Amino acid sequence: MKIEKMSFEQSMEKLEEIVKELENENISLEESMEKFEMGIKLSSNCLKKLNEAESKIEKLTRTKNGKLVAGELDLEEEK
Amino acid sequence: MRDHKDFNSKIYTVSELNSKIRTKLESSYSDIWLEGEVSNFYFQDKKHMYFDLKDENSKVRVVMFHRNNRDLLFEIEEGLHIIVNGYVSVYEKRGEYQLIALDARPVGRGSLILAFEHLKKKLEKKGYFERIHKKRIPIMPGKIGVATSSGGAVIRDIISVLKRRFENFHLVLRDVNVQGITSADEICSAIDDLIEYGVDVIIVARGGGSLEDLWAFNTEILADKIFNCPVPVISAVGHETDYTISDFVADRRAATPSVAGEIVILNKIEVLEDLKEINNKIKNLLKSKIRKYSREVDFLINRRIFVKPEIILLRFSQDTDDVRTRLRENLRRVIAAKTQSLFECSRGMDEKKLFKKVYTFRMEVENKNIAMVSNIKNYIMSRKNGLKMILKNLQDTNPIAVLLRGFALIYEEKADKNIKDINEVKINQKVRIILRNGMLKANIFDKIYKKLDLGFKNED
Numbered sequence: 001m002k003i004e005k006m007s008f009e010q011s012m013e014k015l016e017e018i019v020k021e022l023e024n025e026n027i028s029l030e031e032s033m034e035k036f037e038m039g040i041k042l043s044s045n046c047l048k049k050l051n052e053a054e055s056k057i058e059k060l061t062r063t064k065n066g067k068l069v070a071g072e073l074d075l076e077e078e079k
Numbered sequence: 080m081r082d083h084k085d086f087n088s089k090i091y092t093v094s095e096l097n098s099k100i101r102t103k104l105e106s107s108y109s110d111i112w113l114e115g116e117v118s119n120f121y122f123q124d125k126k127h128m129y130f131d132l133k134d135e136n137s138k139v140r141v142v143m144f145h146r147n148n149r150d151l152l153f154e155i156e157e158g159l160h161i162i163v164n165g166y167v168s169v170y171e172k173r174g175e176y177q178l179i180a181l182d183a184r185p186v187g188r189g190s191l192i193l194a195f196e197h198l199k200k201k202l203e204k205k206g207y208f209e210r211i212h213k214k215r216i217p218i219m220p221g222k223i224g225v226a227t228s229s230g231g232a233v234i235r236d237i238i239s240v241l242k243r244r245f246e247n248f249h250l251v252l253r254d255v256n257v258q259g260i261t262s263a264d265e266i267c268s269a270i271d272d273l274i275e276y277g278v279d280v281i282i283v284a285r286g287g288g289s290l291e292d293l294w295a296f297n298t299e300i301l302a303d304k305i306f307n308c309p310v311p312v313i314s315a316v317g318h319e320t321d322y323t324i325s326d327f328v329a330d331r332r333a334a335t336p337s338v339a340g341e342i343v344i345l346n347k348i349e350v351l352e353d354l355k356e357i358n359n360k361i362k363n364l365l366k367s368k369i370r371k372y373s374r375e376v377d378f379l380i381n382r383r384i385f386v387k388p389e390i391i392l393l394r395f396s397q398d399t400d401d402v403r404t405r406l407r408e409n410l411r412r413v414i415a416a417k418t419q420s421l422f423e424c425s426r427g428m429d430e431k432k433l434f435k436k437v438y439t440f441r442m443e444v445e446n447k448n449i450a451m452v453s454n455i456k457n458y459i460m461s462r463k464n465g466l467k468m469i470l471k472n473l474q475d476t477n478p479i480a481v482l483l484r485g486f487a488l489i490y491e492e493k494a495d496k497n498i499k500d501i502n503e504v505k506i507n508q509k510v511r512i513i514l515r516n517g518m519l520k521a522n523i524f525d526k527i528y529k530k531l532d533l534g535f536k537n538e539d
Contacts, residue, residue, distance in 0.1 A: 009219065022368075057238065075229070
């Protein structure tokens with residue numbers, strides 16, 4: 001799976017796996033370099049996912065003809 | 080005995096009377112609420128309910144038919160204190176009056192607790208609370224659905240916790256009444272709407288209140304809805320000490336609505352810290368790996384085979400000696416055998432002819448021997464030269480190993496000509512000296528001739 005396509009959780013899990021693999025004494029230098037590179041990519045993907053989420057507060061209502069509508073929630077308007 | 084004809088009054092039949100009374104009662108008590116304690120409860124074939132409602136002094140027969148009792152939000156049982164809505168009628172066969180119940184609700188804390196315990200036991204038996212059914216709450220949901228009242232403090236609390244933990248979140252509120260007779264139904268359809276809208280997690284929430292206020296969250300329909308919800312549900316009802324059925328069925332219980340805000344999304348600042356730590360950790364792991372391998376390379380470079388490559392030759396020469404001994408022994412054996420067979424053959428042969436033949440053979444053997452010895456010599460020479468070439472290449476092509484051992488290479492100042500002989504430089508000539516980690520520029524100020532013993536002789 002491509003790193004860019006991974007969700008935040010998947011990236012985080014994979015990252016923890018990589019730390020464990022790097023802690024293993026027996027892996028080769030080449031493997032270490034690969035894992036390291038992947039780890040750096042994963043952590044920047046996590047960072048991206050943390051910041052890319054949209055900030056929105058909505059109110060969901062169903063109209064009389066049964067349609068689902070999401071509008072902005074204005075709490076001041078409510079009692 | 081007086082004849083009834085003496086009275087100028089109407090005589091009813093039994094049926095007539097019962098029928099009259101029934102009509103009268105049904106029109107006078109067509110829609111009443113009656114409160115009392117359940118006794119003599121009988122649930123015929125799990126369909127129609129028959130029981131008495133009683134107080135300290137009196138009791139009334141009640142019937143609740145299947146079509147009316149199947150939608151009850153709790154289970155009627157012996158000793159329960161309830162109120163019943165319906166009309167009064169007469170069971171004409173027996174001339175007994177009874178209340179036909181259309182709806183019923185538990186009354187008072189005691190009854191509510193009883194109804195709560197009853198439903199809890201029932202759902203527990205159905206496996207609704209088991210861990211295997213609990214879905215994992217995503218740590219970073221894209222859309223957070225909330226089913227609660229838009230009026231109360233609950234939604235504000237949730238939003239303010241979310242803002243503190245993760246400023247760019249996406250929340251969708253579906254406004255519902257969180258108490259009253261329609262509340263349970265409203266929350267159920269809110270869950271449906273949120274699923275349809277595509278949220279990643281749903282919080283059902285309500286502030287604190289009495290057991291009656293929280294009743295919607297103790298109903299079987301809401302329990303079913305939460306249990307069958309494909310999206311993870313967090314139940315956040317009342318205060319820390321309040322437990323509702325929805326708390327047990329939900330994938331996660333939050334003690335209060337604010338806690339739900341904490342459960343539903345990770346703390347961004349903490350995660351950023353974690354990420355930083357992980358980054359440092361993998362960097363350090365790689366660094367120590369590189370250190371470990373460079374130590375190994377150092378060790379290998381200093382191995383005897385690289386420092387003293389001539390030991391390879393020693394091993395080969397041992398092999399050669401061995402082959403030579405074996406060759407000589409084999410030859411001796413072959414010659415002995417041939418001499419023997421020659422002897423056998425020679426019996427009864429012409430001596431002169433024989434000597435002549437032997438002589439020619441001997442000459443031939445002599446010639447062959449000479450050719451063979453020179454062939455072997457040539458072969459050994461060529462192998463020796465080949466080996467020497469390999470050895471020389473090994474040394475020539477590995478200047479870095481030499482440099483690492485502390486030797487230096489000297490080049491002319493500008494040209495890439497390597498100086499190997501003292502005669503190649505003049506006094507005051509500028510040269511470059513290459514060492515393991517850099518280059519020195521130097522001036523030749525004196526030359527002293529001396530033959531060096533390098534241990535391994537170059538026989539150029």
